[in-house]
Amino acid sequence: xxxxxxxAVIQFxxxxxxxxxxxxxxxxxxxxxxxxxxxxxxxxxxxxxxxxGGFSYGDYLRCGSIARFSPIMGAVRDAANAGILVLGxxxxxxxxxxxxxxxxxxxxxxxxxxxxxxLHLRVDNTATPFTSVLHKGQVLDIPIAHGEGNYFADQxxxxxxxxxxxxxxxxxxxxxxxxxxxxxxxxxxxxxxxxSHGRNVFGLMPHPERVCDSLLGGTDGRGxxxxxxxxxxxxxxx
Amino acid sequence: MKAVVTVxxxxxxxxxxxxxxxRAMEHLGLKGVRSVRIGKSIEIEVDGATEQQLHEIAHxxxxxxxxxxYKLQILS
Numbered sequence: 001x002x003x004x005x006x007x008a009v010i011q012f013x014x015x016x017x018x019x020x021x022x023x024x025x026x027x028x029x030x031x032x033x034x035x036x037x038x039x040x041x042x043x044x045x046x047x048x049x050x051x052x053g054g055f056s057y058g059d060y061l062r063c064g065s066i067a068r069f070s071p072i073m074g075a076v077r078d079a080a081n082a083g084i085l086v087l088g089x090x091x092x093x094x095x096x097x098x099x100x101x102x103x104x105x106x107x108x109x110x111x112x113x114x115x116x117x118x119l120h121l122r123v124d125n126t127a128t129p130f131t132s133v134l135h136k137g138q139v140l141d142i143p144i145a146h147g148e149g150n151y152f153a154d155q156x157x158x159x160x161x162x163x164x165x166x167x168x169x170x171x172x173x174x175x176x177x178x179x180x181x182x183x184x185x186x187x188x189x190x191x192x193x194x195x196s197h198g199r200n201v202f203g204l205m206p207h208p209e210r211v212c213d214s215l216l217g218g219t220d221g222r223g224x225x226x227x228x229x230x231x232x233x234x235x236x237x238x
Numbered sequence: 239m240k241a242v243v244t245v246x247x248x249x250x251x252x253x254x255x256x257x258x259x260x261r262a263m264e265h266l267g268l269k270g271v272r273s274v275r276i277g278k279s280i281e282i283e284v285d286g287a288t289e290q291q292l293h294e295i296a297h298x299x300x301x302x303x304x305x306x307x308y309k310l311q312i313l314s
Contacts (some may be wrong), residue, residue: 061300112255152304
């Protein structure tokens, strides 16, 4: 049987969550995941693209600032513009912001610490290809691991993404309350993940691929990948 | 051509590293620290580039216009 979904996981020099993403994706039936080196220039035939976490180019200059000019990024941009699903996790989120495929940027955590821990996220919008199997207000337990995850956008941009429902995940407490104490990095509005205006590009600082197997401490990350699979199935059924 | 690009966080942007460094200065006995901002200085030696090209590089690669301003100085 042909795979339901072919996913490219882009590997930049310094990516370190690429094989975790590949393994998480392959744990879903019908998903074929391949690592694609950043020097490639085509992503033809893929149904979705994942930009994994890590420290591309050693985070030199700014996180994601050099990776955004990698040869593959032309194909990522074309795919995003064509409506293909693009998921950026952690460093992948930073790269998508640097590339202008998502608004705003990720700055140094206000506390200056590299935060590596499990925390809670509230799902704020389920009408997207990345969150459709979740329910609004659901609290997910997904770990973060970053030093630069402090989401910032100017006031006008922030107003637009809030009004347009582009904020999909916010840091919250175990009961789903979005509080300053639950904010690990100083992100405006406790923002943990946003999607593009067209809904097909999603970036988040937490690592859903690390909670896709109960042996590894949880399965709360699976809903994001499951949503993507269902969205692609629906597209193909048309 | 020699040039220096100075990249600084925009005035409205919180610079946590600058704040922490300012506190360390006070800890070392420096009184009256009002503000510390940390940026980058990038020295470039390049043949055959135009000033316009360097502005583009400074804008597109060396700085993030969302949170940073840059200044380009041509030295020679």
